[in-house]
Amino acid sequence: MILEFDLGNSRSKWRMLEESRVVDRGVTDDVSSLALDHWPVSRIRVASVVSEALEQKLVTWAQRTLKITPEFARTSASCAGVKNVYAEPHRLGVDRWLAMLAAYSQCDAGVLVVDAGTAMTIDYVDRGGQHLGGYILPGLRLSEQALLRDTSRVLFSEPVVPSTTPGCSTGEAVRHGGYFAAIALLEKAVSQGRTLLGEDARALIT
Template identity: 35%
Template sequence: MNVNALLFDIGNSYLKWGLHGKDGIYQTEAVSLESINRMGFDILAKKLPDQLDVCCASNVAGKATAEKLKKFVNKHYDIDINFVSSEKFGHGVTNGYQQPKRLGVDRWVAMIAAWSEIKSSLLIVDFGTALTLDAIDNKGVHLGGQIIPGLETMFNSLVTATSDINTSKLDFEYSVVSENFFGKTTIEAIRGGSQNALIGALEGAVLSMQKDSLEPVIVITGGGAKDIPKNFFGKNTLFRPNLILDGLVNILKVLNEKNLKNQSHVPMSG
């Protein structure tokens, strides 16, 4: 796909943008939605190139954010944004939701990217505000998923729901599990408990797939993925921090091929 593309992965807390050219994705950056809400999308203008051909976005931050982004892109580049939506089937993946449109578009795009690369059973683990798990079998069929509060969300819930727990000394990074399962301080107990809750969910998902004779590749992504030690989940693991942006590229490639095909079939006048 030899076009200059601007890609947006708009999550619950952060917007991640990327630029794609003939050699692939060559620049990415994340900006908090808090900053954008305070200063507007124009804070991106100085960081983006002067010329773009297409723009594609995965957005789970709501219609208001989508409208503001649409105005920004139209103002600076005079192009429309292709906002992706979840489908029943596409790019080799069959959506497992009873109501396919209700599946978060970020999860749908991530599945497209992961399946495009692996084309065998896999489990996507997205570390964001929430931890999401999505399982796909050897035929590209989405088996369903789970949505679990992320580490920071768990920590913050303790602050609001208790009176004597102080999480100010906690950072929100993942760490290799200690040899001691039980914490010897409140901080250790909170960190260990929260982290083990997420690990337990992941192990349960893998076990469930193995019961169906599947040996999934674990695909790690999300804003928190950068903090995860490389030996955290074992050998059968891939780290793909730009998974959603990769999925948007796959979608744009198919759209571009369709457009070229349609142009080649336009009847000549005269």
């Protein structure tokens, strides 16, 4: 059995695999509080964008609780047919790298990969596996937080259902505006993807 972790900016997620089948999964704010020692784990695999201190916290927990040292995915110059465009490959976030590798493995054409998390990332990989570069932007929540934090009169407390219709209150204008901007961005990314990658390119969103 393999225990996998995705240590992200906002939260940490884990899942248990048995012969590539997910048998359990969850979300945690503190990996050291997890009680997973009832599983016969043989390996621990980690994708991480957190600090070395938080990574070490996971290592300490895994070694103490499961007697296993985790294996951390790292970005490389090339892997699984994908070639990293960065001059310093290790500076590309491993979350973007793994998403590109997974997307490319599922497609027989160029692929546009969008990861909408704390940050929104957009990457292009052509049919031959060449990474053409990408974009990193604030995600929906970060964009909204920045607007509310850095303005004095844009305030609201009522719950707002996300939509792209024009807002009829400050809350709607803010939240709908964020969704409107994100969708407009994705439409532009898809259009650019067709130009860079060909009309048969795929778009994968996570």
